[in-house]
Amino acid sequence: MELIPSFNSYIERSIKENWDLDALSDYKGATLQYHDVARKIEKLHILFENSGVQQGDKIALCGRNSAFWAVAFLATLTYGAVAVPIQHEFTAEQIHNIVNHSEAKLLFVGDIVVTQVQPEQMPALEGIIYIPDYSLVLSRSEKLSYAREHLNEMFGMKYPKYFRKEHVHYHKDEAEELAMINYTSGTTGFSKGVMLPYRTLWSNLDYCLDILGKRMKPHGNQVCILPMAHMYGLMVEFLFGFCFGSHLFFLTRLPSPTLIHQAFQELKPTLIVSVPLIIEKIIKKQVFPLVQTNKMKLLMNMPVVGQRVKEKIRQQVIDAFGGNLYEIIIGGASLSEEVERFLLDIQFPLTVGYGTTETAPLISFTDYHEFVARSCGRAVSHMTVRINSHDPQSVPGEIITKGMNVMQGYYKNKQATQAVLDERGWFHTGDLATMDEQGNIFIRGRIKNMLLGSNGQNVYPEEIEDKLNAMAMVNESLVVQHGDRLIGLVHPDMDEAHSLGFTNEDLRNIMEQNRKELNALLPPFCKLAEIQLHSEEFEKTPKKSIKRYLYQPKQQ
Numbered sequence: 013m014e015l016i017p018s019f020n021s022y023i024e025r026s027i028k029e030n031w032d033l034d035a036l037s038d039y040k041g042a043t044l045q046y047h048d049v050a051r052k053i054e055k056l057h058i059l060f061e062n063s064g065v066q067q068g069d070k071i072a073l074c075g076r077n078s079a080f081w082a083v084a085f086l087a088t089l090t091y092g093a094v095a096v097p098i099q100h101e102f103t104a105e106q107i108h109n110i111v112n113h114s115e116a117k118l119l120f121v122g123d124i125v126v127t128q129v130q131p132e133q134m135p136a137l138e139g140i141i142y143i144p145d146y147s148l149v150l151s152r153s154e155k156l157s158y159a160r161e162h163l164n165e166m167f168g169m170k171y172p173k174y175f176r177k178e179h180v181h182y183h184k185d186e187a188e189e190l191a192m193i194n195y196t197s198g199t200t201g202f203s204k205g206v207m208l209p210y211r212t213l214w215s216n217l218d219y220c221l222d223i224l225g226k227r228m229k230p231h232g233n234q235v236c237i238l239p240m241a242h243m244y245g246l247m248v249e250f251l252f253g254f255c256f257g258s259h260l261f262f263l264t265r266l267p268s269p270t271l272i273h274q275a276f277q278e279l280k281p282t283l284i285v286s287v288p289l290i291i292e293k294i295i296k297k298q299v300f301p302l303v304q305t306n307k308m309k310l311l312m313n314m315p316v317v318g319q320r321v322k323e324k325i326r327q328q329v330i331d332a333f334g335g336n337l338y339e340i341i342i343g344g345a346s347l348s349e350e351v352e353r354f355l356l357d358i359q360f361p362l363t364v365g366y367g368t369t370e371t372a373p374l375i376s377f378t379d380y381h382e383f384v385a386r387s388c389g390r391a392v393s394h395m396t397v398r399i400n401s402h403d404p405q406s407v408p409g410e411i412i413t414k415g416m417n418v419m420q421g422y423y424k425n426k427q428a429t430q431a432v433l434d435e436r437g438w439f440h441t442g443d444l445a446t447m448d449e450q451g452n453i454f455i456r457g458r459i460k461n462m463l464l465g466s467n468g469q470n471v472y473p474e475e476i477e478d479k480l481n482a483m484a485m486v487n488e489s490l491v492v493q494h495g496d497r498l499i500g501l502v503h504p505d506m507d508e509a510h511s512l513g514f515t516n517e518d519l520r521n522i523m524e525q526n527r528k529e530l531n532a533l534l535p536p537f538c539k540l541a542e543i544q545l546h547s548e549e550f551e552k553t554p555k556k557s558i559k560r561y562l563y564q565p566k567q568q
Contacts (some may be wrong), residue, residue, distance in 0.1 A: 016211060016214050016416075018184045018185050018214075019089075019185055019210045019213045019214040020089060020182040020185050022217060022255045023254070023255060026046070026254060026255045026256070026257055027047070027050045027180055029257065030046040031045075031177050033045060033231060033257065033259070034046075034259040035049050036082050036254075036259075037079060037259065037260070038079050038262050038264045039235075039263050039264065039275055039279075041079075044079050049082075049083055053083060053086055053090060054167070055146075056084065056146065057087060057090070057091050058159070058166050058170065059160060060087075062166065063118075063138070063139070063155045063159045064138075064153065064156075065093060067092035068092070068094060069094065070094045070096050070116040070117060071093045071095060071096065071117065072096040072097075072098055072110065072118070072119045072120070073097050073119075073120040073241075074098035074100050074102075074129075074241075075121055075122020075123070076100050076265070077239060077245075077262040077263065078144075080143045080144055081120070081262075082250060082262070084120045084141075084143060084146075089183075089185075089192075091182075092189075094193060096110065096114045096116055096193045096195070096205075098111075099239060099242075099469060100122055100125050100241070101536050103534070104128045104133075107129055111134045112133075112136065113424065116136075116137060117136075117137070117139075118137070118138060118139050118140075119141070121142060121143060121149065123142075123143075137152070138151070138153045139156045146160075187211040188211065189209055190209055190210075191213055192206075192207075193205040193208070194241075194243055196472075204425060204428055205422060205424070205425070206369045206370050206419050207421055208243075208372045209419075212372035212417050212419065213372060215372075215415070216248075216251075216372050216373070216374050217252060217255060218393065219394065220247070220248060220256075220374075221252070221255065221256065224256075224338075224379075225252075227379065228283060228338045230257055230258075231257050231258065232283070233258065233259050233261060233279045233281050233282065234249065234258045234260050234261070234281050235272070235275045235281045235284070236261065236263070237249075237267045237272055237286060237290065237468075238285060238287065242470070243372050243373040244285070244343050245285065245468060247373060247374070248285045248341065248343070248365075248373075253283075263275060269290060272294070281334055281336065281337065282336055282337065282338050283337070283338055284337060284339075284340045284341070286340060286341070286342060286343075287345060287464055287468045288342055288346065288347040288348065289464075292351050294332060295354070296351070299329055300354075302328070308325075312325075322359070326360055329355070329358065329360055330361075339362065339363055339379070340360075340361065340363070341363055341377075342362070342363070342365070343364070343365045343366065344464045344468055345464045346386075349386070352386070353385070356385055362380055362383065363378060363379060363389065364389065366388035366455065368439075369419075369470075370432070371395070371413065371417040371418055372419070373417075375392065375397060375453075376388050376389040376390055377389040377390075378452075384448070384450075387448075387454050388453050388455055389452065390450065391413070391451060394417060395413055395414070395418075396413065397412070397447075398411075398412050399411060399412075399445055399446060400440075404446060404447045405448060405449065408446050408456040409446075410441065410443065411444070411445050411453065412438045412439065412440050413439050413441065418433070418437070418439045419433075444456045461473055461560055463493045463498070464493075465537035465538075471498065471537060475538075476498070476534065476538055476540070477491055479533060480530055480540075483529065484525075485504045485508060485509060485514075485522050486504065486526065487549075488502075488549070488558070489501060489503070490546075490550060490560065492564055492565060498538070498539065498540050498541060499542050499544060500530075500540045500542070500544070501544050501563060502543055502545060502546060503545075503546045503550060504523075504545060506547075516545065519545055520545065526543065527543045
C-alpha cells in the first residue's frame with residue numbers, strides 16, 4: 013500500500029485555516045465556528061484521556077444529525093479511538109446488539125435515543141454521554157465521573173491563558189489503522205460491522221477534494237440532509253464539507269421535502285448530496301406542474317425558442333434549490349428516468365454516483381460535466397472496477413472492485429468477509445452492471461436486494477420477511493418498494509385457510525393484524541404500509557430462492 017498522509021491532518025488543517033469561520037450549525041439553532049469545534053474536541057479528548065479511553069477503543073454514537081454529534085465523531089477519530097456510528101432509528105434491541113458486538117467503551121446518545129436504550133442490556137459499557145451537552149447519563153467508572161465533573165477545571169489547567177490554534181495537534185493515523193466500524197444492519201442475525209481503516213477515509217476525501225474542491229466556491233453553505241450514521245452522508249456531505257471549509261447545516265428533525273426545500277431557499281447551498289426520492293419529490297411537486305403544460309411542451313420543442321425556454325426553466329429549477337448550486341449528487345439508488353431525462357434536457361448540473369458501505373463509500377462518480385445519462389459514473393481515483401462478464405458492454409455481470417477504498421472485512425465475521433473479499437483483494441459488490449468503452453457503469457440490478465428508505469437509510473427486506481414469515485397464516489413473503497412505501501406481498505398458507513374455512517376477507521384482516529404486530533418490532537423506516545395477498549406461490553430459482561425481480565414494481 014502506498015504511503016499516504018494522515019487523514020486526521022486534514023481535519024487539523026481545516027480547523028486551523030478556517031479558525032474564525034462558521035463551521036457547524038443546527039438549522040434554526042446555534043452555530044459553532046471552527047475554533048469552537050476545536051475547543052469542544054479538546055475537552056472531549058481530556059475527558060477520554062482522564063477516563064481511561066485508549067487509542068483503538070470503540071466509541072459508539074447514536075443520535076439524530078446535529079453539530080454536537082459531528083463534534084463527538086471528530087473528537088473520536090482525532091483521539092485515535094474507533095468510531096461506531098449507529099442509526100438513531102434502530103430499535104433499542106438493535107442498538108444494544110451493536111454496542112455489545114462492537115465492544116464499545118462509551119456511547120454518545122441523542123435526546124430521543126436516551127429514552128429508549130437500557131443500560132443493563134449493555135453490561136460492558138463504561139459510560140453513556142448525552143450528545144446535546146455531553147453530560148453523563150450513566151457512569152460505571154469513577155475516573156469517568158471525576159473527569160466529567162472536573163472537565164472545565166482540567167481544561168483551564170491545561171490552557172491557563174487561552175486555547176489557540178497552535179494547541180491543535182491530532183492523532184497521526186496510519187493507513188491500515190482502524191478508524192470506523194459501520195454496521196450495515198442492527199439485528200444479530202444480519203449484523204455486519206464494516207471495518208474501515210483510515211486509508212479508506214483518506215482516499216474518498218482525496219478524491220472529493222480533487223474533483224469537487226477544485227471546482228466549487230470555498231466557504232459556501234451546505235445542507236446535510238442524509239444520516240451521518242451512513243457512509244454516503246458522512247463522507248460526501250460532512251467530512252468533505254468540513255475539510256473543505258464549508259459551513260454545514262444539520263436538519264435536526266425529520267427532513268421532509270418541505271423542510272428541505274425551505275432550507276435550500278434560505279441557505280442557498282453550493283452542493284447538494286441526496287438520495288433520489290428527495291430530489292424527485294421536489295421536482296415533481298415544485299417544477300413539473302409549471303413545465304408539463306401543453307403550451308410549455310410545445311415551446312420546449314421549438315428549435316430556437318425551445319433553447320431559450322429551457323435556459324429559463326433551468327434557472328427556475330436551480331432557484332428551487334437555492335440558486336447558488338454547483339451540482340446535485342445523487343447516490344444510493346437510481347434516479348427515476350423521467351426526472352433524470354428532464355433535468356439533463358435542460359442541462360441541469362446533475363450527476364449520479366455509486367458506492368457501498370464497504371468502500372467508504374465511493375466506487376464510481378463523474379462530475380456533471382462528464383455525466384452520461386442512466387450511468388453512475390466511472391471508477392474513482394485509487395480504485396479499479398471490473399464487470400464480471402464475458403462481454404461487459406452488453407451482458408450484465410457483477411461489479412467487482414479493488415483499491416484503497418475497500419474495507420478490511422466484517423468485524424468478528426470471517427465467513428461473511430470471505431464471501432465478498434476474494435484472495436486477490438477484489439470486493440464483490442453483489443450488484444449487476446454493464447460498462448461502456450469509456451468506463452461508465454450502468455447498474456442493471458441489485459443482487460443484494462437492498463432497498464433505500466426515503467431519507468437514505470438502508471432497508472434489508474430479508475430481515476422484515478424473516479419476521480413476517482413467522483406470523484399467522486403466512487406461507488412466504490416478499491417485501492417490495494413502491495415509491496417511498498414498503499409493501500409486503502404474502503402468499504398465505506392456503507391449506508390451513510381452507511381447512512379453517514377462511515375467506516379472502518378473513519385473510520386480509522389477519523394480514524392487517526400481522527402488519528401492526530410486525531411494525532411494532534421494526535424501526536420507523538422499515539415499517540410496512542400495506543400487506544397484499546398473493547394467491548400463487550412465488551416463482552423460484554432451482555435453489556428455491558424467490559425470483560425477486562419478477563415482483564418489483566415497474567419504474568415510473
